[in-house]
Amino acid sequence: MLTVNNNQQSGIVFDKAIIGGRFIELISDIERRGIHLEYLTDFEQFREVALAISDKADPTPIFDVKSSDICSENGFWIKGTSETGEIVHLQAVRFDNLTGTTLADHWQENPDLYLLPGVDIDTQQTQFESAPASLEITGTVCYHGELWLEKSSRLFGLAPKLGQISMLMSLMRFAPDYLYCLMIPKHIKRGLSVQYGFLHLHPYGIRWHIRGQDESFDEYLVWITGKELADITAPPKGEC
Numbered sequence: 001m002l003t004v005n006n007n008q009q010s011g012i013v014f015d016k017a018i019i020g021g022r023f024i025e026l027i028s029d030i031e032r033r034g035i036h037l038e039y040l041t042d043f044e045q046f047r048e049v050a051l052a053i054s055d056k057a058d059p060t061p062i063f064d065v066k067s068s069d070i071c072s073e074n075g076f077w078i079k080g081t082s083e084t085g086e087i088v089h090l091q092a093v094r095f096d097n098l099t100g101t102t103l104a105d106h107w108q109e110n111p112d113l114y115l116l117p118g119v120d121i122d123t124q125q126t127q128f129e130s131a132p133a134s135l136e137i138t139g140t141v142c143y144h145g146e147l148w149l150e151k152s153s154r155l156f157g158l159a160p161k162l163g164q165i166s167m168l169m170s171l172m173r174f175a176p177d178y179l180y181c182l183m184i185p186k187h188i189k190r191g192l193s194v195q196y197g198f199l200h201l202h203p204y205g206i207r208w209h210i211r212g213q214d215e216s217f218d219e220y221l222v223w224i225t226g227k228e229l230a231d232i233t234a235p236p237k238g239e240c
Contacts, residue, residue: 103180111126131203
């Protein structure tokens, strides 16, 4: 069973018993499918594990210790293994304090951290302010990424539940003002943002300019506030 310690102070109030109950419910459902989950904070190990998986893209720089300051203090990752010990799932979360700035400013100041692995991006021509919400998101934030599930395990519809687990972990540990993710259009069309629990989306989160191409590659910005996540997971008394 996974355990998480909440070591951040926040003004977001939620019922830990209800959140914890939902958390256990999700984990139990995953483990009934033969996948054992581990909560980890060693990002040197994350890099090694991610690079060793042949059908997974290399880690995004923001989760790569060779490119960023990701560590146990500002992040965690989840590993899922099959009954035979094979790694079948990965995902990661990073916490940042953007008080006094915005998500759009953060992207513009740190474009290399969000680069698409293996794609030749011109960050000078890339647009980071296309989504109005990126100019409004500020305070403490959690970025959810690196979600990968081995092909045969995708048949069980587990990806949304795995995504929800990391969101609840983020809430319990960091209690952020916002949780957000960048998603490619085909995942949006499959409804994954809603299935994961994100309530908001905008089509032009980051408009990546690929060298030698006339059209940009767009990633959707999807997000939910910490209060919204707490409210829909553990509604205030008297509500259902």
